[in-house]
Amino acid sequence: MTVEPALEAVDLKVSFGAIKALDGVSLRVDAGQILSVIGPNGAGKSSLLNCLSGVYRPHSGRVLFHGRDITALAPHRRAALGVARTFQGIQSYASMTVRQNILAGFHCRMKTGLLDALLYWPRAQREEREFSARAEEIIEFLELEELRHTLVGELGYGLRKRVDLGRALALGPSVLVLDEPMAGMSVEEKADLARFVLDIRAAHNTPVILVEHDMEVVMDISDQVLVMEWGRAIALGAPAEVRIDARVINAYLGAEEP
Amino acid sequence: MLPSGVFFRDFAAEAAYLRTGPQRLALALFVLALVLLPALAGAYLVGVITLMFVTMIAVLGLQITVGMAGMINIGQSAFVGIGAFVSASLASKLGWPFWLTLPAAALAAGVSSLLFGLPALRIKGFYLALTTVAAQIVFPIGIARLPSAWFGGSSGLAVEPVSIFGHALLKQHELYYFNLAFVLLFALLAFNLKRTRVGRALIAVRDNDIAASVLGVNIGYYKLVAFFVGAVFAGVAGALLGYVVSYVTTDHFTLWLSIWYISMLIVGGMGSPLGAIFGTVVITALQESLHALGNAAAARFGSDFGAFIFPATNSVLGVLIIAILVFQPHGLLTGWNTLKAAYRIWPYRHHGG
Ligand SMILES: Nc1ncnc2c1ncn2[C@@H]1O[C@H](COP(=O)(O)OP(=O)(O)OP(=O)(O)O)[C@@H](O)[C@H]1O
Numbered sequence A: 001m002t003v004e005p006a007l008e009a010v011d012l013k014v015s016f017g018a019i020k021a022l023d024g025v026s027l028r029v030d031a032g033q034i035l036s037v038i039g040p041n042g043a044g045k046s047s048l049l050n051c052l053s054g055v056y057r058p059h060s061g062r063v064l065f066h067g068r069d070i071t072a073l074a075p076h077r078r079a080a081l082g083v084a085r086t087f088q089g090i091q092s093y094a095s096m097t098v099r100q101n102i103l104a105g106f107h108c109r110m111k112t113g114l115l116d117a118l119l120y121w122p123r124a125q126r127e128e129r130e131f132s133a134r135a136e137e138i139i140e141f142l143e144l145e146e147l148r149h150t151l152v153g154e155l156g157y158g159l160r161k162r163v164d165l166g167r168a169l170a171l172g173p174s175v176l177v178l179d180e181p182m183a184g185m186s187v188e189e190k191a192d193l194a195r196f197v198l199d200i201r202a203a204h205n206t207p208v209i210l211v212e213h214d215m216e217v218v219m220d221i222s223d224q225v226l227v228m229e230w231g232r233a234i235a236l237g238a239p240a241e242v243r244i245d246a247r248v249i250n251a252y253l254g255a256e257e258p
Numbered sequence B: 001m002l003p004s005g006v007f008f009r010d011f012a013a014e015a016a017y018l019r020t021g022p023q024r025l026a027l028a029l030f031v032l033a034l035v036l037l038p039a040l041a042g043a044y045l046v047g048v049i050t051l052m053f054v055t056m057i058a059v060l061g062l063q064i065t066v067g068m069a070g071m072i073n074i075g076q077s078a079f080v081g082i083g084a085f086v087s088a089s090l091a092s093k094l095g096w097p098f099w100l101t102l103p104a105a106a107l108a109a110g111v112s113s114l115l116f117g118l119p120a121l122r123i124k125g126f127y128l129a130l131t132t133v134a135a136q137i138v139f140p141i142g143i144a145r146l147p148s149a150w151f152g153g154s155s156g157l158a159v160e161p162v163s164i165f166g167h168a169l170l171k172q173h174e175l176y177y178f179n180l181a182f183v184l185l186f187a188l189l190a191f192n193l194k195r196t197r198v199g200r201a202l203i204a205v206r207d208n209d210i211a212a213s214v215l216g217v218n219i220g221y222y223k224l225v226a227f228f229v230g231a232v233f234a235g236v237a238g239a240l241l242g243y244v245v246s247y248v249t250t251d252h253f254t255l256w257l258s259i260w261y262i263s264m265l266i267v268g269g270m271g272s273p274l275g276a277i278f279g280t281v282v283i284t285a286l287q288e289s290l291h292a293l294g295n296a297a298a299a300r301f302g303s304d305f306g307a308f309i310f311p312a313t314n315s316v317l318g319v320l321i322i323a324i325l326v327f328q329p330h331g332l333l334t335g336w337n338t339l340k341a342a343y344r345i346w347p348y349r350h351h352g353g
């Protein structure tokens, strides 16, 4: 029996002027799998994720969500399907509190329309209450209780990345796409975040696509690793296989050792 | 930040704007003061405050477009003007009552704002500001060119007074209460918007539009919503203005007025409807005190001096606004919040903010 991939990319090509950011990359991720994407700076990892979440429209190739072609779908529609994403660097809503950020993540799960919002009548109040309680569950899961009313702009880097993850979780993701979620974090913070990712997978069987530079974490938590260089996939396989692949050692892993 | 010792039993209590007994009491006293004011103040002051209420509604609307959603709009007075003319025309030519002219004015302003808001789907910042200025330029030309049977052309329109159960509101204090009711209502709507899903979506678009779209916010739709709602407030303000001044001409609705609205918002603080309220009160108070000073000086030193003093008061006002922004770059509201927090943790020092 073949399993239908949760998210699949087929032969994606994206270029910016003369730069081929993606030059025919494919990937698939199944329920419960963690797929890590690694590669040197400028390899095209973020461009790949941008194609998955709809920020970039590939020049050719397709993106399939449970078999459905979503290549032309706007980002907010993919979000409604459950393609949740965090970003490289910090992209949380700086002027909102931690809880408001997470509530904002519930956007396409909530229904309050313009008139409901202006009048804030019982229906809107009820929804606000219900989702505040759900936001609280995410806050508890990510151990952000003390900070729920702190403005995200005032938080340190590691905590802001955690809020980013919380906001993506609010979507009730059917695929979780994370761009360098651990960059700039301390060892403990990285361990926490890796634990959160594993817990999410364990709880909901959510497939995860993860871009990460920290090899130790990648080798530890991934089921599969996709190695990229110059917009191409140069290797794909289980961590143990990829680690001994000559091209990978040459292109990437080797670069770390003198 | 809350006073210490205050905890909430449920989210409803926490979500409420007025979270403690004293806060509720303060608001009740404030509203009571507003209700009693006409009995205590002179007719001139009551008139000034009535007009301030109208302005406040326009600035509250601007806070939604510019403050919440982060799209600059330097054409707000044109939307006020559209509301004023539509309501004036319906009231005096067709005899519509205010409870029909107001929604019609709101809708007319809202829909026309979409025309000028559409470019916001493609452009940001300075170029968008220019399109909103275009609204300001097109508006008087449009009124002048349309058949004068509709909007009175360049000579303007007289407005029939508001009539409630057959009683015409003509006295200063009647108009005061009429407008007070609307400013309270629209302030409430603005606060409501901010704390719900729609407000968060608008703020998300302002803070980070790419992240917002990836997290499910249809940014095009919400940009238009921001323009529409902001202009609906403007349209209502325009209709009310017509009833207060009882005659509307395009001269009322200049680019300068729009710039005043923006100044009020910036001075008060763009981040919250409270900032719009603060800013409108402070700038109106400054305008009026300088005006009174100028009048007194002109009366004393003769009209030659008067010719000099009035432009001078405007410059002084400009300098005062700059001074406020130098000391409180995020508007007076941040200053107020810092003060409140400092008071609650006194005698300890307040950090951050
Ligand atoms: N919006 C854009 N405009 C122009 N060039 C771009 C754009 N996005 C990506 N590129 C280019 O495409 C190439 C791949 O970039 P991408 O951000 O995908 O790399 P990356 O693997 O994520 O790198 P890093 O590890 O530094 O995040 C780079 O050369 C980059 O300069």
Ligand SMILES: [Mg+2]
Binding pocket: A045, A046, A047, A088
């Ligand atoms: Mg990247």
